Amino acid sequence: MKSRIKAFVKQNKAIYSLYFYLGSFFLRLIGLFIKTDPQLILFISYGGQKYDDxxxxxxxxxxxxxxSFEHKYIWAFIEPDKFPQVHNRVKVDTMAYYITAMRAGVWITNSSASRGLNFRKKQTRNYLxxxxxxxxxxxxxDVELFDKAFRIGFHETFDAVFIEGKKELDILPRAWQMDPSVFYTTGLPRNDDLTTVTxxxxxxxxxxxxxxxxxxxxMYAPTFREFSCAEDGRNALGIPIDFSKWEATLGQEYVLLVTAHYEVAKLLDELPKNDFVINAFKYPELNDLIKVSDILISDYSSIVFDYSIMERPVFCYGYDYDTYLVERGVYTDLEKLFSxxxxxxxDEVLKEIQEIDYDLECEYTRIYIKNEYIASYGNAAEKAVQIIFEKE
Incomplete structure (x- = not known):
């Protein structure tokens, strides 16, 4: 029920306007009585869905x-009880969460800690x-989506945005309407351990x-389609794969690992329960899936770039490419990006896998994807921490 209400609010401009203006005013009023603690650091990943990234x-x-031994850390989760390994936790979208967020001197996130509201205090530094x-x-x-609710009256700002790509500085300041000076090409800390796989x-x-x-x-890892929704309005994904055909063709040598973008609320297709198909849709560690996979099949997902650090073969299964170009659009000519x-x-995908020259495909990924697009990787956590705490 809660997810249905959220989806309804996101898609209804009038309802979201009410939520935004009243919610922001209420929290800002409360914030007048809350003192910021510069030693308190709030972490939130994928809007509180995961302990990850x-x-x-x-x-x-x-x-x-x-x-500093005076620093205090707290994590925000949608379901805090699922993460007992984290000592200090708070439940997202509760009053306790918003009070914690207003008390925290630092926010560290990979999406947003604001929950679509404008209440961050001036003393709080925000890192993305x-x-x-x-x-x-x-x-x-750069894209006009059908859902414009979150553009009402609020443009979230960050003290630093950490990136890994060579071409991102040509895209992000414009697309996110941010000053180029807030971007730091450190690499992404989540990819640090992809360089030491045994x-x-x-x-x-x-x-x-x-x-x-x-x-x-x-690994089959497609991105979400914002123009593809389930009946409840949440993002859904249909998988255009005849699993029986894939098993008959590849099953002697391979297994198929299936996952999806975190925005996908549900899979429209029931995955087979057999030894060939591994349902990793809810698996908590994406890097584990990257490390264990000998081949990646994706589409328009940025996982292509993360996976390229492994220098392993990548194929683009763009069954709806023409539609996607119209509905969303791309920056890169994918006909040239992929080998x-x-x-x-x-059938085209299966043929390429059956006839693969593995070493040649690995070399293509290294030269034309990793070397062309990845600017920095390997010690991103150390670099980012130095930048964050130099600003104190």
Whole structure:
């Protein structure tokens, strides 16, 4: 019920206007009586859905390498009880959350801590880690989405935005209407551990996912379509794969790992329950899936760039490419970005996998994706922490 209400508010401009103006006024009024604690640091990832991504890596880096023993850390979650490994937690969208956010001297997030409201105090510094590198699909003011509710009266600002891409400085200041000086090309902390993967680690991940050690892994990881929704208005994803055909064609050598963008609220298709298809839609560690996968099949998702750090083959399955160009748009000619262009049918995808020259595809990924698009990676957490706390 709560998710349906949220979806309704997001899609109804009048309702969101009421939510925004009254909510912001109320919180700002309360904020007059709340003192900011510069030592309190609030972490939130994917709007409180996960304990994951760059905010987690920065948090764990600070636990091992504390800048100050006076710092206090607190995480915000939609369901705090699911994350007992985190000592201090607060539930998102409660009064306790908003009071904590107003008390915190620092926000560290990969999306937003504001919850669509304008209440951040002047003393609070706001740091954003990109959760997906810009470079494929159009974003921000470069695209006109059907849902314009969150553009009402509020343009969130950040003290620093941490990015990893060579081309992002040509895109993000314009698309997000931000001063170029707030962007720092440090790399993304979440990708630091992609540079130190071992065979033992891969074997351990396979054990956790129930994948036989003898099988190679294909990951299918499509992005969300904001023009594709379920009946309740939330983003949904149909998977254009005949799983029986894929198993018959590839099942002797591979398993298929299926996941999706965090914005996808539900999969419209029931995934088969068998040894060939691994449902990783709710798996908490995306990097585990990247590390264990021998091949990535995606579409317009920025996971392509993260995965390129591994220098492994990437294929673009763009079954709705023409529609996507109209509805969303892209920055890059995908026919040139990927070694085999945009594959429109699953038969094309299966043929490329069957005939793959693995070493050649790895080299293509290294030269034409990783080297062309990734500016920095490997020690991003250390670099970001230095920047954040130099500003104190």
């Amino acid at each position: 760059s905010p987690r890596v920065v948090y764990e880096y600070l636990l091992k390498h504390p800048i 880690f990109q959760h997906g590198m810009a470079g494929i699909k159009r974003i921000g003011t 065979e033992n680690e891969i074997a351990s991940i396979k054990d956790r996912l129930g994948i036989p050690k003898s099988k190679k892994v294909i 085999h262009g945009v594959l429109r049918t699953e």
